Amino acid sequence: MVPTEYYIALSAIIFTIGALGVLTRRSAIMIFLSVELMLNAANLALVAYARHWSIAGAAVALSGQAAVFIILAIAAAEVAVGLGILVAIFRYRNSSDVDSLAGIKL
């Protein structure tokens, strides 16, 4: 079986790529895509560690997979609200460039 470290290293690479995307892209929708990438990297790490800790019993090991399930639901809610905000901003500004929102006040 493939050792856990390989999966975690892959997860770290994907997370780094996602973080790089958040830092370098300017379109809000591309930043959203990169955030999805980072969430999935975290999920991969959780699933890999869940398998790693299967010696501790089903309750401990499957809590990792249950956490991934919850993260999936949170990601779905986040995407729905985030894209709603994005559409609202786009209607006002006609641009998805996050730098054009520099003067926004909460």
Place this chain on the structure above:
Amino acid sequence: MIVGAVGVITLKQPVHAALSLVGTLLTLATIYVGLEAHFLASIQVIVYAGAIMVLFLFVIMLLNIQQDPGPGAFTWLRPLAYTLAGLVGIALIMAVTSDPRPLPDAAVIQNTMDGGSPDAIGTALFSEFVLAFQLVGVLLLTGIIGAVSLVERKAASQAPEASSPQEERPLETVGS
């Protein structure tokens, strides 16, 4: 999978980047199968590669975003971002590979994980994580209300403009 992830952040067209992310997520689903998480793999395909990405593609096509604007005001930050991301990535990989622990036996894994079946995950969700499960329900409800209210306010503010030309049109007979 790494190729797909790089494609997400390098491709200029948002549609191409989103499709690249779909490929990445599907690859991740196959990795989940290899990690004894069959239920999560199917959920990944249905929820992520299905629902969430359809939402993304729908919004991209709705807004008709053609191209990323490219580097603008903060060009000097870009090399800093690459350096920082590279350093963080190297540090993460070093941190997780510096102390390798052996995996338990394959038989133990098979027994405990039970293939990551919905049965086992449901037991964990409704025993240990029942509070988190309820909170996720509340969060989803809040998300629905938030998304609907965001769109609803715009619809209400645009309604007078949209309805005025319709009133000037004479009624047409339907059928005949």
